[in-house]
Amino acid sequence: MAGIADTLTQGLGRDRQRLELGALSGPAVLFTVAMIAFPLLYTIWLSFQSFSSTGKQSFAGLANYTKLVADNEFWHGLWVTIALYLLSLVLQLVFGVWLALVLFHARRLPGIVRSLFISPFMMPPVVAGMMWLVILDPSLGAANYILSALGLPPSDWLASPSWVIPTVALIDTWQWTPYVALIVLGGLQSLPPSVYEAAQIDGASGFKTFQRITLPLLLPTIVTATILRSVDLLRFFDIIYITTQGGPGNASNTLNIYGFRVGFEFFNIGYASALMLTLTAIVFGAVLAFNRLRGAVAW
Amino acid sequence: MRLKTHVVPPVARVALSMIAASVAVSAAGAAEFDWTKFQGKTVTFLANNNPVSQALLAHKADFEKLTGITLKVDGYQEQQMRQRLVTVMNAHSDEVDVFMTLPSREGQQFAAAGWYADLASMAKGEAAPDYDTASLSQALLKAGTFDGKLTSMPMNIEGPILYYRTDIFKKCGLEQPATIRDVEAAAKKLKACDGGITPFVSRGLKPALPYTFSNMLHNIGGSYIANGKSNLCSPKGKEALETYSRLLRDYGPPGVVNYSFYQISALYRSGRAAMAFESSNELRTVMEGGERLKDTALIAFPAGEAGQVPTAIGWGMAVSAYSKQPDAAWYFVQWATSPAVQKMMAVQGIAPPRSSVASDPEYRKWIDEEPVRQQWQAALDVLAAKGSSEVGYPIVANPESREFIGQAVQDLILNQKPVDQACADADKGLDALIAQK
Numbered sequence: 001m002a003g004i005a006d007t008l009t010q011g012l013g014r015d016r017q018r019l020e021l022g023a024l025s026g027p028a029v030l031f032t033v034a035m036i037a038f039p040l041l042y043t044i045w046l047s048f049q050s051f052s053s054t055g056k057q058s059f060a061g062l063a064n065y066t067k068l069v070a071d072n073e074f075w076h077g078l079w080v081t082i083a084l085y086l087l088s089l090v091l092q093l094v095f096g097v098w099l100a101l102v103l104f105h106a107r108r109l110p111g112i113v114r115s116l117f118i119s120p121f122m123m124p125p126v127v128a129g130m131m132w133l134v135i136l137d138p139s140l141g142a143a144n145y146i147l148s149a150l151g152l153p154p155s156d157w158l159a160s161p162s163w164v165i166p167t168v169a170l171i172d173t174w175q176w177t178p179y180v181a182l183i184v185l186g187g188l189q190s191l192p193p194s195v196y197e198a199a200q201i202d203g204a205s206g207f208k209t210f211q212r213i214t215l216p217l218l219l220p221t222i223v224t225a226t227i228l229r230s231v232d233l234l235r236f237f238d239i240i241y242i243t244t245q246g247g248p249g250n251a252s253n254t255l256n257i258y259g260f261r262v263g264f265e266f267f268n269i270g271y272a273s274a275l276m277l278t279l280t281a282i283v284f285g286a287v288l289a290f291n292r293l294r295g296a297v298a299w
Numbered sequence: 300m301r302l303k304t305h306v307v308p309p310v311a312r313v314a315l316s317m318i319a320a321s322v323a324v325s326a327a328g329a330a331e332f333d334w335t336k337f338q339g340k341t342v343t344f345l346a347n348n349n350p351v352s353q354a355l356l357a358h359k360a361d362f363e364k365l366t367g368i369t370l371k372v373d374g375y376q377e378q379q380m381r382q383r384l385v386t387v388m389n390a391h392s393d394e395v396d397v398f399m400t401l402p403s404r405e406g407q408q409f410a411a412a413g414w415y416a417d418l419a420s421m422a423k424g425e426a427a428p429d430y431d432t433a434s435l436s437q438a439l440l441k442a443g444t445f446d447g448k449l450t451s452m453p454m455n456i457e458g459p460i461l462y463y464r465t466d467i468f469k470k471c472g473l474e475q476p477a478t479i480r481d482v483e484a485a486a487k488k489l490k491a492c493d494g495g496i497t498p499f500v501s502r503g504l505k506p507a508l509p510y511t512f513s514n515m516l517h518n519i520g521g522s523y524i525a526n527g528k529s530n531l532c533s534p535k536g537k538e539a540l541e542t543y544s545r546l547l548r549d550y551g552p553p554g555v556v557n558y559s560f561y562q563i564s565a566l567y568r569s570g571r572a573a574m575a576f577e578s579s580n581e582l583r584t585v586m587e588g589g590e591r592l593k594d595t596a597l598i599a600f601p602a603g604e605a606g607q608v609p610t611a612i613g614w615g616m617a618v619s620a621y622s623k624q625p626d627a628a629w630y631f632v633q634w635a636t637s638p639a640v641q642k643m644m645a646v647q648g649i650a651p652p653r654s655s656v657a658s659d660p661e662y663r664k665w666i667d668e669e670p671v672r673q674q675w676q677a678a679l680d681v682l683a684a685k686g687s688s689e690v691g692y693p694i695v696a697n698p699e700s701r702e703f704i705g706q707a708v709q710d711l712i713l714n715q716k717p718v719d720q721a722c723a724d725a726d727k728g729l730d731a732l733i734a735q736k
Contacts, residue, residue: 052735056412137554137562138552138553138554139497139552139553139554139566139571140565140566140569140571154553156553156554157554158554158557159553159554159555159556159557160554161713161715243557244557245504245505245506246505247504247505247556247557247709248505248556248557248709248713249505249556249706249709249710249713249715250706264378264381264382264385265378265381265506265698265699266696266698266699267385267408269389
């Protein structure tokens with residue numbers, strides 16, 4: 001009898017525990033559904049709708065997706081997005097790791113200098129965009145003034161179809177390198193000192209230590225920084241919108257800028273939703289791929 | 300004031316005359332007007348945070364004191380304001396009662412979507428005795444009338460005008476340009492005469508340039524649509540594309556493809572441009588600091604083969620079709636576009652869309668204080684008398700049509716395509732837009 005009673009008590013206890021767990025996690029689940037699932041499902045639904053210029057709506061099936069495959073502007077936007085992503089990511093990782101090493105080794109650097117190093121990413125991107133727009137103005141900006149003072153020819157910077165992607169990548173690198181550096185700095189501070197002591201005893205040079213010990217041990221941290229920057233870079237919007245609005249011509253028209261203009265300037269919400277879902281799928285794909293990579297390089 | 304419009308069909312013009320007449324009669328009949336009729340209500344105003352709304356909202360407290368209505372202002376930059384409006388209107392929400400609108404840009408589209416309330420019927424029932432509809436620019440009223448429905452009341456009048464440096468012109472032996480050819484000849488001479496100055500600057504940014512390009516096209520005698528098809532590849536269309544892009548490519552500043560009003564005003568104000576073809580609204584910005592006050596002259600853009608057909612547009616105030624209190628909303632609209640308020644805005648540099656304000660002694664006194672203000676008003680008079688409100692294609696997809704015009708001009712500025720290909724590519728995309736219902 002006692003055994004049955006114990007089992008019953010245990011069963012009731014488990015049910016109560018489940019109820020409590022449900023009650024506690026319920027608000028979080030509801031919040032997630034309201035803030036993530038609903039907008040996503042609504043966007044999926046919108047992507048199967050057609051909207052006329054006057055806002056009239058009708059079911060379009062897969063028409064928005066077939067239009068997307070045949071749309072040269074979509075493929076161009078995808079190319080611009082990927083080019084800008086790769087260039088910015090490589091620059092930010094290289095300079096981010098370098099800056100982290102500088103901050104890690106220069107322990108006696110005054111706090112104000114450290115703060116200055118990391119200040120760009122605290123600036124709102126709109127402010128950064130406006131600031132660089134003024135600096136890079138081919139007629140009035142400081143950048144060409146410095147070039148001419150050095151005896152170099154001026155550049156059109158953001159106004160040149162060939163230079164606009166490298167220029168935007170440089171602006172983003174200026175802003176987000178400190179963010180990457182902070183993540184890498186955290187990784188550096190957690191590395192085991194015993195490995196470095198062993199390397200020192202073995203007479204490894206500074207470069208060999210970096211190449212054979214620091215870099216491999218930092219890889220999981222670098223992959224984490226890569227994931228975080230990938231999500232932002234593939235959705236690149238604010239600085240481009242402020243500085244070029246996708247121009248000159250369509251030279252910096254990323255998928256995000258293109259989708260925004262289709263949706264909010266031309267009011268074709270259905271096609272814009274299809275574009276944005278495709279971009280979301282690309283971002284998810286990149287995150288999943290890097291997550292797998294992070295698993296592979298973990299130590 | 301008369302303004303050509305390519306947007307309003309003749310039948311709508313007749314309807315407009317009837318509306319204006321009925322409003323005037325009604326206004327005269329409203330002997331005792333109760334401004335406090337909607338006391339205690341709250342009206343929400345979706346505003347574009349530009350100099351026009353800033354000048355108006357400086358007097359917000361006066362409206363609230365006069366009517367007892369609370370005015371809730373929802374202010375955004377232009378593009379963000381449209382995004383908010385599209386979201387609200389697509390949801391058929393009553394969150395917005397009154398909004399600012401550019402009939403030349405989105406008028407057809409919003410009217411076809413049914414987002415505008417008909418102001419004529421409101422004005423007929425509830426107009427203050429001094430709300431003198433007849434003195435409002437009939438041209439701008441026409442530009443805001445779609446299918447016989449008056450969709451907005453004009454807040455200001457504006458358009459691109461030519462700012463030029465009299466001292467540099469004098470130094471280089473140049474006279475005021477009278478034709479587009481004179482402008483180009485002057486730019487050529489300025490380039491040779493003073494290598495340190497940009498001879499000519501105007502809009503090169505893709506979505507922004509149709510505002511100035513349309514003036515060039517119309518002056519040359521071109522049109523956007525002929526026989527239901529896009530007409531950029533017509534001889535006049537190609538001439539306009541080539542002339543506009545050549546002026547910017549050969550005589551404009553480096554990086555002009557990213558230039559809109561902000562960069563143009565900054566360049567001209569800093570004394571580094573001899574001619575600037577930019578909005579009349581930029582007068583205040585250009586004259587900031589006072590350096591350009593004594594060496595600048597202003598004129599409407601010089602004539603082409605078709606004479607002067609300047610671009611003349613204005614912001615309007617519309618009542619949302621989904622507002623649950625359209626009558627209270629109309630009270631705000633009629634106060635904001637009344638002669639008294641427009642006079643207060645005028646002396647803050649907002650060009651009045653009313654003939655009675657333009658000739659008001661107090662306003663004339665303000666104008667006469669500076670020669671540059673006199674020239675500004677003279678140029679605006681030309682805009683009001685001869686202007687066209689057609690900026691981009693007169694179709695529902697007007698905003699999208701501006702992209703194709705901008706792309707064609709940029710292709711030429713950047714030497715990426717010959718004119719035949721640039722115009723043909725644009726016409727192809729534009730024909731598809733014209734065919735859209």
